[in-house]
Amino acid sequence: MAAETETVWLVNISPEKWPPRNRTYFGSLEVRSPEAGEAYAVTPIRGCKGFIDMGDRRTVDYRLTAKEVADDIAREINGDSGEGSFHGVFVSAEARPSDGELAEARRKLQEFQRRLVAAADLEWERSKNPMFITDLERRAARQLGQEKPWLYDAKPLAECPVCGEKIKHGVAVCRSCGAILDREKAARYGFVSKEEPARDMLRQKR
Ligand SMILES: [Zn+2]
Structure with a gap:
């Protein structure tokens, strides 16, 4: 009886969001992740019954304790990244894991x-x-x-729309021809004044 009523807790200390876990014996289960400001999140896990189809209309029932189910899920999440792999999920008997855990x-x-x-x-x-x-x-x-x-992912270089030279993404001024590519940013760094848009190019050329 204990197997069906007991609950253990999957504790997750990683902000990582995991895709739902699927099992024939309980369907789909989402392991909660801590939100901003939370140190951990817990997901209650209960024991369950399953059956193995032996064919010929014969099935064998089996029972999994909450601990067995939780261990299985924790092992799957933690263990998918090679040696020593751990992603912050563990099984606790209490909804409030101990400081030691x-x-x-x-x-x-x-x-x-x-x-x-x-x-x-x-x-x-x-x-x-x-x-x-x-x-x-x-x-x-x-x-x-x-x-x-x-x-940081290295982005490929962009092309200046004025002179065609290779330039970095997000630059305000083309270092090759002096074209203003981002007026607001250029103004912020004192390259152009916002009030004199028509003379931007002239200034740069001088
Ligand atoms: Zn240019």
Whole structure:
């Protein structure tokens, strides 16, 4: 009886949103993620009954405890990123996890994230190519609050609509021909005055 009435809790300390978990025995389940300002989020998990279809109209019933269901889901979420993989989900017997449980989860998550960042650093040293840095590694660096040169996707260069030279995205003034490409930004940095739009080009040329 206990198996059907007991509840355990999936605790998630990562702000990451996970796609719903699907199982034949309970359908679809969404593991909650902490919102801004929350240290963790909990999702109640109950035990359930399932059956195995043996064919020929014979089925075998089985029962999963809440703990078994929760362990299964936690293992799936945590374990999909290789060795030492941990994404901040653990099983607790209480809706309020203990400080010890939370501290241990934080330690494991940070350890895994530091490893991802170290791997990305090594990759960056070797290739200097942001394409080789994974989303997971970027996320790890952000969550650890680390500023890294490989955090940003390198955008391909744009073309100046006036002279056709390659320029960076978002620049206010073309460094090749002096065309004002973003009037507001150019004005903010004192390249042009907002009141004299007609003379912008002349000023730049002088
Ligand atoms: Zn130009």
